[in-house]
Amino acid sequence: MKKKLVSMVATAMLLLPLLGHAAPIKIGFINSITGKEAQIGENLTNGAAMAIEELKAKGIQVELIKEDDGGDPKNALAAYEKLVTRDGVIGVVGPYTSGSANVVASRADQYQVPLLVPAAAKEDITMKGYKNVFRLNAPANVYSSVLMSAVAAYKPKTIAYVYAATDFGVSTVKTAQENAAKMGLKEVANEKYQQGQPDYRPSLAKVKAANPDLIFLVSYDADAILLMRQAKEIGLTPKAFLGAGAGYTTAQFAQQTEISNLVVSATQWTDDVNWPGAADFARRYQAKYSKEPSYHAACAYEAMKIMVVTASKSKTPTQLRAGLKAGSWNGILGPVKFADYSGFTNQNNHPMLVQQIINGKYETVYPAQFSKKKLIYPFTR
């Protein structure tokens, strides 16, 4: 009897939202909590959770519905459709992986519920003219362009590529090759590898024999450390190691000072950049999760903040879309504005940063207006 009463009260409470607008608005969050991308997914989970918590403390109530896609586009689509048609969210943040983001983005105009992509890199996502798809982070081509302009002043002549055989790895290297051609860099080695292998020495030995000025690297958390360990072991010493985001921007990598010192990397965010609240965010994140935030965490934090603040002023997905389109923000990721430019639609023209690891700490070194330190070139052991 008592149980019945409880469930009746619960049902009544469920129906409440239909009667008035007492219940908070709903936002969906699609992320890779399991699967191959779970390592990075966890950073996004933490960043987003921090945003929600802080906004709650400020009195902005929101119900966040979290969905896992396991990195599988089919699941991401199911998750988006569930959020939109069953849960009645007015906006969605995510998904993390480019494949999932592409699939969900292609359906967003059909359901007319805005999607804010926090960290997926593939250019396509915001190049198809979708009205309901917004992206906060800079796309894949910026990773290489910013790195190459950072070292252009030193007139390097040759470049080698070592990268993971993943979507991010291949896309980033493709754009890097275009950028390198513009700079007149000669490609002397190209080594694609399968993730998870224990031995990269043969590939690295080939790169060493080609003796490039620059080595352009795309790796994930763990293989970055493995690769650089073996690079040290065989004595690979170019003028600069250029890491495109991901594995070369983690605190764990920086702490391996033996192998990480003077490695240069492109990132969406650093904790010493002069964007409002960046340093403070890093401190609070460190206190809460006892590790340093990665740029993925910062992107998810800012994306969630923008989404929730805008959504709290909107009642419908249409209003939310208009709010995202018209709004501008200035938070830990610097000035944000979703603009249409050079083929992109609703893309935040985010300036990426170049950082260098100096004695286990990331220092922003490029572009000059965001940084306090100067790039150290060439690389030495």
Next chain:
Amino acid sequence: MFFLQSLLSGILTGGVYALAGIGMSLVFGVMNISNFAHGDLMMLGMYLAYFAFTLLHIDPYLSLLLIIPTAFLFGFIIEKLFIHRIINHPHQNQILLTIGLGLIMSNSALLAFTSDPKILTTTYSSSAFHFFGGISLSVPLLLSFVITCGIIGVLFFFLSKSTTGLALWATSQNREAAQLMGINVAKMSAIAFGLGTALAATAGALIAPTYYIHPMAGHTFLLKAFTICVLGGLGSVIGAGVGGVIIGVVESMASTYLSSDWKDVVVFIIFLAVLLLRPQGLFGKKGEQ
């Protein structure tokens, strides 16, 4: 120089593969089961070595003295609880059971240790011996290789000289006949699975200082372990040992002279070729399949 460098690093990496392959081969031989949880057992070994190092400050190579008995016991219990119930079931059910057990292990690890990869950094993690001609040998890999050879030696001695070892061998030759001869076949299965687990965990612990530790880290080694034990001949310790080194060298040569993204294809082609041309493996006798 390329040739010598990739030969040497292939042999050293192959040593760790060999250990994983031997564990698989033993289970295959004695119990006639393809153990798809083998990679996940390796992963458990990696975490054991990691926690022994970070919490108890025991060197990963020294921690083997703890890991081997722990893993043996774990394998023994798993066999008694799950595997022995399906020992007479069709192959596919056995495979799916071990896949299920593997999923449970890797996803429990995911819940317990999160998906952040752990790096075991010892003082010698990225040090190497440098030789004339620019050839370098990784110190931790060399240590792992020496320990692997020691373990294979002890195992070979155990299997060919001790009573339990001979009983294991007899069971792998003919289960029914062994039973008729008064060998406790059920106990032999549990011992074999315990040994297989201990070897997998040892392989995991040995590779931990030069690799990374992650709940899904074992999956890379699963198909390699299968390839190795087919190559060496099911149930053959020496065969799997040599098979592991061969696979290590093939991978290394393929990345040097072909390209690193095609090296796994080369390994699988060799695997199929061995199955077709010499199904009993390099070290098996004909008719033993």
Next chain:
Amino acid sequence: MKQSAIIVIIAAVAALLPLMTGENPYVLGVMISVLMMAALSSAWNILGGYAGQYSFGHAAYFGAGAYTTMILISTFNVNPLVSMAAGIIIACIIALITGSIVFRLRGHYFGLASIAVAEIVRLSVLNVDFSGGAQGILLSDLSLWGLDLNSKNPFYYGMLIVLVVTLGITLYLRRSKTGFYLQAIREDQDAAASLGINLSFYKNKALLISAALTSVLGSLYALYIRFIDTSAVLDLRLSIEIILTAIIGGVGTLWGPVLGAVLLVPLAEMLRSNVIGETLVKHGIVSETSGLGLFLKDNLAHAHVLVYGIITVLCILFLPKGILGLFRRTK
């Protein structure tokens, strides 16, 4: 006669289902996944269940269909149906090559060799350029005779048709000479051979039928999601899921694979989307702020694969012949 009547009735009911669910895209999406897995598992069952050849590499045929279709449409703008037919041809070629290798082997070796072939296919697709490699293939737009391919209905009925055809073929084979031969091969290969049954011919026949059906499903999947990469359509996980569905439902039975899909796919989706934890909290069975509530809310999402693993182990231990196996007399 009776079985075929049941197929017709169930197909008719399934055809009406979208109307009853109000065409909610989420529900319809899950139902498409159910039909797809039911059809995949049934197609596998022709080879695995009736001929007893446990292929662990069916993802290769699924991927062959998916990739052929996407490559032809994205580079040559071929009609989707033509591209599907081309997919069948490619899948059959891969099947013939595979068959010539793996059918010489038995037991463990057969399973392992089928994995090796599928992995070679996966890695090759990943490493060549015309397949999109690691980047996969994305199709932003698609049209066929003015059908609204953004809606789910065409794919729901497409999957349903393939499932019905697969079940029909299974039923036909079961009663035909081929079916008897296949079952003889399953029970005892050597005895079958000594009776004069051409082992290789009938095994290959079963494989080709199975591969062709699987490839059509791959094509449909690709057109439905409009994005494929190797981890979505060529992964070992997919092959394993297909077998698991058949085994849990009942291998070598007409309805086993269907039953397995009807149970497993929604269960996996409920675990993934955390509907179970959510419902428990909403109906006040578990308090949201209690330890268990927080665990369910935050961790069940991490744990859904774990639960899937536990279910697999329990099924193999306690239902080794599948759910339908419980009701069948032992032979």
